[in-house]
Amino acid sequence: MDFFAAAREAEALKEAILARVEQVLLSGKVLQGPAVSRLESRIARHCGRRHAVAVGSGSDALLFALQALGIGPGDDVLCPAVSFVATALAISRAGARPVFVDVVPGDCMMDLSKAADALSPRCRAMVFVQLFGAMRPPAEIEAFAERHGLLLVEDGAQGFGASHNGRACGGTGAASAISFDPTKVLGAPGSGGAVLTDDPMLAEAVRRLRYHGRADGISLSAGGNSQMSSIVAEVLDLKLDHHEAWTHRRDRIAGRYRDGLRDTGLALPAPAPSGGVHAWHKFVVHSPARDALAEALAARGVPTAIHYPRPLPREPVFAEEWQAAAFPVADAHAGTALSLPIHAMLRDAEVAHVIDAVRDAARPLPPYCGAPLAGTIAS
Numbered sequence: 001m002d003f004f005a006a007a008r009e010a011e012a013l014k015e016a017i018l019a020r021v022e023q024v025l026l027s028g029k030v031l032q033g034p035a036v037s038r039l040e041s042r043i044a045r046h047c048g049r050r051h052a053v054a055v056g057s058g059s060d061a062l063l064f065a066l067q068a069l070g071i072g073p074g075d076d077v078l079c080p081a082v083s084f085v086a087t088a089l090a091i092s093r094a095g096a097r098p099v100f101v102d103v104v105p106g107d108c109m110m111d112l113s114k115a116a117d118a119l120s121p122r123c124r125a126m127v128f129v130q131l132f133g134a135m136r137p138p139a140e141i142e143a144f145a146e147r148h149g150l151l152l153v154e155d156g157a158q159g160f161g162a163s164h165n166g167r168a169c170g171g172t173g174a175a176s177a178i179s180f181d182p183t184k185v186l187g188a189p190g191s192g193g194a195v196l197t198d199d200p201m202l203a204e205a206v207r208r209l210r211y212h213g214r215a216d217g218i219s220l221s222a223g224g225n226s227q228m229s230s231i232v233a234e235v236l237d238l239k240l241d242h243h244e245a246w247t248h249r250r251d252r253i254a255g256r257y258r259d260g261l262r263d264t265g266l267a268l269p270a271p272a273p274s275g276g277v278h279a280w281h282k283f284v285v286h287s288p289a290r291d292a293l294a295e296a297l298a299a300r301g302v303p304t305a306i307h308y309p310r311p312l313p314r315e316p317v318f319a320e321e322w323q324a325a326a327f328p329v330a331d332a333h334a335g336t337a338l339s340l341p342i343h344a345m346l347r348d349a350e351v352a353h354v355i356d357a358v359r360d361a362a363r364p365l366p367p368y369c370g371a372p373l374a375g376t377i378a379s
């Protein structure tokens with residue numbers, strides 16, 4: 001059983017993918033070809049935005065969103081203590097300083113009540129991460145940013161396909177960044193990402209950052225090279241046709257996990273509230289005996305992963321500055337979280353095997369007694 005879907009998705013779409021690859025190679029337009037513009041239109045529509053600008057990675061998408069908003073040296077930017085390290089490093093790469101904020105136990109996303117305490121006059125922006133495929137209500141995040149005069153960038157790298165009352169992930173704040181990394185729910189054969197915005201000037205600034213500050217053949221500003229491969233765009237275009245069905249399939253699997261594991265003593269992730277869609281990029285359970293559980297599952301042929309073993313302020317790159325700061329929820333998460341395999345290519349028998357293996361492995365382990373996760377059972 002694979003933890004990620006990439007190989008099986010490629011197998012399922014093999015003929016169509018190879019035909020598109022051949023078409024791109026023979027066209028000679030292997031970077032920023034017509035497929036990239038087509039993808040940008042589809043992604044923008046999908047996320048309810050006016051503009052999508054495809055770039056070389058989700059990390060660059062975050063960086064460019066911040067830079068295009070004018071964030072740089074001397075600025076502080078609020079950042080959740082739990083995310084992939086790319087979130088915080090994008091802030092650093094822009095020349096600004098990430099100010100870490102603890103998360104809430106339920107969805108492991110930024111605790112806005114603690115964010116208010118972390119504000120200072122230097123604080124100009126916040127990066128809100130929609131984590132694990134779940135989504136916080138956009139209005140709640142936007143109201144916070146507006147109240148405190150902060151520019152808001154949504155990190156939707158893990159949330160493509162999620163929505164809340166008709167508003168899609170990728171549609172919150174001044175700009176959003178999404179990722180097409182091969183491990184994501186819309187995964188490319190390579191690296192890729194996009195910046196989403198409703199602001200035409202911001203979109204233009206990102207286009208320039210993507211390629212040497214160029215517009216109409218001249219360099220107007222600084223920039224590097226972060227173009228999208230046309231092969232990446234073609235494969236993403238193909239996968240977009242299956243995106244809704246695959247999201248639905250992951251939701252079914254999450255439902256089976258939640259039913260099958262409800263009396264195991266593990267804390268389980270909550271489904272989307274009514275009117276919402278959970279993208280189920282990850283299915284993260286919590287156990288005080290996480291390492292023993294992971295080992296027992298590996299012995300039963302179930303691959304797992306830890307997202308994430310260290311809160312961002314405990315990563316060596318940030319640890320010195322933040323060593324005295326307390327992040328109790330993020331620290332507890334790092335010590336108890338375990339991700340089970342969840343992707344649309346899992347077969348029914350494999351889902352049943354994961355449930356049986358977790359039930360077997362969890363029986364002798366102590367139950368999770370930490371702070372309850374929203375809508376979860378922690379017996």
Ligand SMILES: Cc1ncc(COP(=O)(O)O)c(C=O)c1O
Nearest residue numbers: 057058059084086087157179181
């Ligand atoms: C929350 C989050 N932000 C940003 C990124 C960076 O995306 P990429 O890997 O495409 O650079 C990732 C990728 O794992 C992510 O999970």
